[in-house]
Amino acid sequence: MAKIALITGVTGQDGSYLSEFLLAKGYEVHGIIRRSSVDYRERIAHLEGVPHFHLHYADMSDSMSLVKLVGKVQPDEIYNLAAQSHVQVSFDAPEFTADVDAVGVLRILEAVRTNHLEKSCRIYQASTSELYGKVEEVPQNENTPFHPYSPYAVAKLYGYWIIKEYREAYNMFCCSGILFNHESERRGETFVTRKITLAAARIAQGKQERLYLGNLDSLRDWGYAKDYVECMWLILQHDTPEDFVIATGVQHTVREFATLAFHHAGIELRWEGKGIDEKGIVESLSPALAQGKGVQIGDVVVAVSPDFYRPTDVVNLLGDPSKAKRELGWNPQSTTFEQLVELMVAHDMKKIAADDAAAEIRKVNLAEYLEKGVDK
Ligand code: NAP
Ligand code: F7E
Numbered sequence: 001m002a003k004i005a006l007i008t009g010v011t012g013q014d015g016s017y018l019s020e021f022l023l024a025k026g027y028e029v030h031g032i033i034r035r036s037s038v039d040y041r042e043r044i045a046h047l048e049g050v051p052h053f054h055l056h057y058a059d060m061s062d063s064m065s066l067v068k069l070v071g072k073v074q075p076d077e078i079y080n081l082a083a084q085s086h087v088q089v090s091f092d093a094p095e096f097t098a099d100v101d102a103v104g105v106l107r108i109l110e111a112v113r114t115n116h117l118e119k120s121c122r123i124y125q126a127s128t129s130e131l132y133g134k135v136e137e138v139p140q141n142e143n144t145p146f147h148p149y150s151p152y153a154v155a156k157l158y159g160y161w162i163i164k165e166y167r168e169a170y171n172m173f174c175c176s177g178i179l180f181n182h183e184s185e186r187r188g189e190t191f192v193t194r195k196i197t198l199a200a201a202r203i204a205q206g207k208q209e210r211l212y213l214g215n216l217d218s219l220r221d222w223g224y225a226k227d228y229v230e231c232m233w234l235i236l237q238h239d240t241p242e243d244f245v246i247a248t249g250v251q252h253t254v255r256e257f258a259t260l261a262f263h264h265a266g267i268e269l270r271w272e273g274k275g276i277d278e279k280g281i282v283e284s285l286s287p288a289l290a291q292g293k294g295v296q297i298g299d300v301v302v303a304v305s306p307d308f309y310r311p312t313d314v315v316n317l318l319g320d321p322s323k324a325k326r327e328l329g330w331n332p333q334s335t336t337f338e339q340l341v342e343l344m345v346a347h348d349m350k351k352i353a354a355d356d357a358a359a360e361i362r363k364v365n366l367a368e369y370l371e372k373g374v375d376k
Contacts, residue, residue, distance in 0.1 A: 005075060010044060101159060133153050278304050
């Protein structure tokens with residue numbers, strides 16, 4: 001019998017990679033989707049219609065939908081990835097964030113208990129390095145005290161503790177993966193890495209003049225999302241239910257990420273100024289770009305905007321993945337920082353060129369429509 005997995009957040013970056021990973025392992029995969037007026041299934045479009053991949057409407061804020069779905073699917077494993085996952089947005093929508101990211105976890109646990117699956121169903125909770133927040137030690141491991149520093153992190157802290165509580169109170173196999181930032185070519189476009197790789201590609205192709213960022217000094221431990229979903233699965237295959245830090249153990253600033261991303265787009269940057277006045281200036285160009293009419297040496301292509309500062313910012317995340325290496329046999333360095341940046345930029349260089357071709361076709365279609373009219 002194939003194992004049955006239920007994934008909340010299946011349309012997200014991690015949900016899409018995890019679906020592929022579990023299907024390849026022979027699982028029957030069920031995912032939760034929400035009704036939307038626009039198409040948001042881009043990341044899983046290639047999986048729709050694949051045998052053993054099923055989508056169901058439900059919502060993390062709707063207990064009944066979760067209870068009914070867990071009863072119908074009877075999962076062996078639940079991967080709870082659904083969340084309002086943007087830290088800056090959590091300052092603007094704190095109540096929604098708490099409902100989905102905190103109480104949503106409780107709803108999943110109760111849906112499992114209501115269906116009497118607590119002895120058979122294992123649950124993975126997408127916890128986060130944001131729990132360490134205003135960090136109390138560097139690097140951070142499973143025993144580092146938490147100091148959440150945003151509405152998102154506070155909501156996720158509830159999720160972490162309610163998972164621990166149900167593990168102890170009801171002897172359930174439920175665990176947190178404390179994952180540090182993980183990125184990919186499928187990363188949401190407003191997270192800093194993807195915002196940078198897309199902008200570097202647009203600037204190199206003459207489609208954007210400047211990229212505005214917030215705190216350039218912020219330090220992150222960035223890994224590759226495709227490598228990290230394996231850990232979610234390994235955590236649920238472990239003999240005992242435990243929490244694990246998943247990280248690379250290597251740290252870089254936002255500025256370093258931008259410098260490397262622009263390098264792969266053919267633009268060498270030098271940095272001038274401090275704080276709000278800091279600028280990324282074009283120092284030199286690849287031979288291909290040097291011949292073009294777009295970006296020029298001396299152009300300011302990166303500037304700082306206070307719009308992207310947060311009321312409280314987490315600035316020094318570095319994970320210690322020793323436990324995951326030792327107990328799960330996981331290799332945190334299978335994709336390095338350098339490889340990650342390179343593959344994201346390569347993807348976005350192609351995407352921006354292709355988007356342009358599509359926009360050209362739309363322009364021609366629109367011109368034809370305007371000329372001929374709708375009914376002619
Ligand atoms: P993501 O791309 O933002 O995806 C979030 C997913 O949650 C989407 O599928 C979204 O559905 C779904 N969702 C949001 N609200 C929902 C609701 N009310 N009901 C049902 N589904 C809802 O996030 P990600 O990067 O894949 O991250 C996955 C999980 O890991 C999240 O819980 C995140 O907080 C956590 N995490 C991420 C990182 C990271 O670096 N990526 C690190 C640590 C922890 P729609 O498509 O319909 O919006
Ligand atoms: O910010 C700084 C910003 O939004 C990283 C989520 O997946 O990882 C993610 O949360 C850093 C912060 O990710 C801009 O101030 C500078 O210090 O890419 P981010 P995040 O906040 O770390 C954790 C582990 C999660 O759990 C979350 O779900 O970059 N930064 N300039 C900027 N950030 C953004 N977004 N945009 C800027 O322009």
